Amino acid sequence: MICRLTREKLFGILFEGLPIGCFLVNKKFEIIAFNKSAETLTGWKKEEVMGKPCSEVINSNLCHQFCPLKEGAHTKKKFIAREEIIKDRFGEEIPVCYSSSAVFDENGNFEAGIEIFRERGGDERLQTLRNHIISIFAHDIKTPCSVTGALINRILSGKAGPITDQQREYLEFIIKENKQVELLINNLLELLHIERGGSPAEKSPTDIHCFIKDMVGEMRPKAEANGINIAYDIDKRINRPVLIDKIQMKRVLQNLIDNAIKYSRKGGTIHVKAEIQNNWLILKVRDEGIGIPKDDLPHIFEYFFRAKNSPKKAEGTGLGLASARAIVESSGGRIWAKSKEGVGTTFFIRLPIELDS
Numbered sequence: 008m009i010c011r012l013t014r015e016k017l018f019g020i021l022f023e024g025l026p027i028g029c030f031l032v033n034k035k036f037e038i039i040a041f042n043k044s045a046e047t048l049t050g051w052k053k054e055e056v057m058g059k060p061c062s063e064v065i066n067s068n069l070c071h072q073f074c075p076l077k078e079g080a081h082t083k084k085k086f087i088a089r090e091e092i093i094k095d096r097f098g099e100e101i102p103v104c105y106s107s108s109a110v111f112d113e114n115g116n117f118e119a120g121i122e123i124f125r126e127r128g129g130d131e132r133l134q135t136l137r138n139h140i141i142s143i144f145a146h147d148i149k150t151p152c153s154v155t156g157a158l159i160n161r162i163l164s165g166k167a168g169p170i171t172d173q174q175r176e177y178l179e180f181i182i183k184e185n186k187q188v189e190l191l192i193n194n195l196l197e198l199l200h201i202e203r204g205g206s207p208a209e210k211s212p213t214d215i216h217c218f219i220k221d222m223v224g225e226m227r228p229k230a231e232a233n234g235i236n237i238a239y240d241i242d243k244r245i246n247r248p249v250l251i252d253k254i255q256m257k258r259v260l261q262n263l264i265d266n267a268i269k270y271s272r273k274g275g276t277i278h279v280k281a282e283i284q285n286n287w288l289i290l291k292v293r294d295e296g297i298g299i300p301k302d303d304l305p306h307i308f309e310y311f312f313r314a315k316n317s318p319k320k321a322e323g324t325g326l327g328l329a330s331a332r333a334i335v336e337s338s339g340g341r342i343w344a345k346s347k348e349g350v351g352t353t354f355f356i357r358l359p360i361e362l363d364s
C-alpha cells in the first residue's frame with residue numbers, strides 16, 4: 008500500500024512537473040489528466056478540459072482524420088511520434104512535436120492513451136552548448152572591456168598627461184563604443200541567467216491599469232520625439248490587482264514598445280492593450296510599422312536575430328525579444344507575434360492570471 012501510494016505520488020509530481028505538455032485519455036478519448044505545461048501551451052485550464060474529447064482541445068488537422076491515439080489503439084503500435092500544428096484555445100497555431108502511446112489491458116483492449124508534446128524549436132542540446140559558449144565568451148570579454156574603459160577615462164581626465172582636442176575626440180568615441188560593448192555583454196549575461204532559471208519570478212499584487220498607464224507614460228516622450236502616437240486600452244473586467252513580476256514584465260513591455268517605436272513610420276500609432284480571456288491575462292502591443300518578413304517571423308526570438316528589412320539606422324543588438332521570451336516563459340506564459348510586412352506587427356503575451364485575494 009505504501010509503495011502504491013508513493014508511486015502515485017511520484018507519478019503526480021513527475022506528471023505536473025514535466026517541462027513538456029502531457030495529457031491522458033480514457034478509452035473514449037476523453038481527457039482524464041492534463042498537466043501544467045499542457046495548460047501553458049494550449050491556453051486551456053485543466054478544469055475546463057477534463058472529460059472533453061481530446062480532439063476538441065488539441066484541435067489539429069490530424070485529430071479528425073489520422074488521430075495518432077486511435078491509430079495506436081488500432082494498430083497496437085507502442086509509440087507514434089510526429090510533427091504537427093495544433094491550435095490553442097484562441098485559435099493560434101503552434102507547431103509541435105508529439106509522441107502518442109496507447110495502453111492496453113491484459114486482454115489486449117485499448118484502455119488509455121498518453122500524449123506528450125512540445126513546441127517545435129531548435130535542437131535543445133545545441134542550444135545548451137551555444138549558451139555555454141556565449142556565456143564563457145561574455146565573461147572573458149567583460150574584464151578587458153571594463154579595464155580598457157577605466158584606462159581611457161584616466162587618460163581623458165588628464166592623469167596620464169595632457170592630451171590634444173583631437174585625441175580627446177577619438178578617446179570619447181572609443182569610450183562610447185566601449186559602453187555599447189559593455190551593455191551588450193551585460194544584456195547577454197542577464198539573458199543567460201534568466202534562461203537558466205536563475206531569477207524566479209517575484210510576483211506582487213499589481214494594478215494593471217496603473218502599470219500600463221505608467222509604462223505608456225514613460226515611453227510616450229520617446230514615441231513623440233519620433234512622431235509616433237501611443238494609445239492604451241484596458242479591459243474593464245481587470246478590476247482587481249493581478250500577481251505579476253512588475254520589474255520583469257516592465258522590461259518585456261519596454262522592449263516591445265521600444266521595438267514598435269523603432270520599427271514604425273512617422274505618424275503611426277502604437278496600441279497597447281490588456282485584457283482577460285478565460286483566466287489568462289493577455290497583453291498586446293500593436294504597431295503600424297514596417298512589419299516582419301514572413302520568412303523572418305519564426306526567428307525573431309532567437310539570439311542576435313535581426314530581420315532583413317530592419318533599417319540600418321535602427322540600433323539594436325537583437326537580444327530584446329530573446330530576453331522578453333525568457334522572462335515571459337519563466338512566469339509560465341507565452342509570447343508570440345503576428346506580422347505583415349509593410350502593414351504592422353502585433354506582439355501577444357499570455358500570462359496565467361493570478362488575482363490577489
Ligand SMILES: Nc1ncnc2c1ncn2[C@@H]1O[C@H](COP(=O)(O)OP(=O)(O)OP(=O)(O)O)[C@@H](O)[C@H]1O
Pocket residue numbers: 262266267270294296297298299307312313314315316317322323324325326327328329352
Ligand atoms: N515591432 C516590430 N516591427 C518590425 N520588426 C520588428 C519588430 N519587433 C522586432 N522586430 C524585428 O525583430 C528583430 C529582433 O528584435 P529584438 O528586439 O530582439 O532586437 P533589436 O530591437 O534589433 O535589438 P535590441 O536588442 O536593442 O532590442 C529586430 O531587429 C527587427 O528586425
Ligand SMILES: [Mg+2]
Pocket residue numbers: 262265266323327328
Ligand atoms: Mg528590440
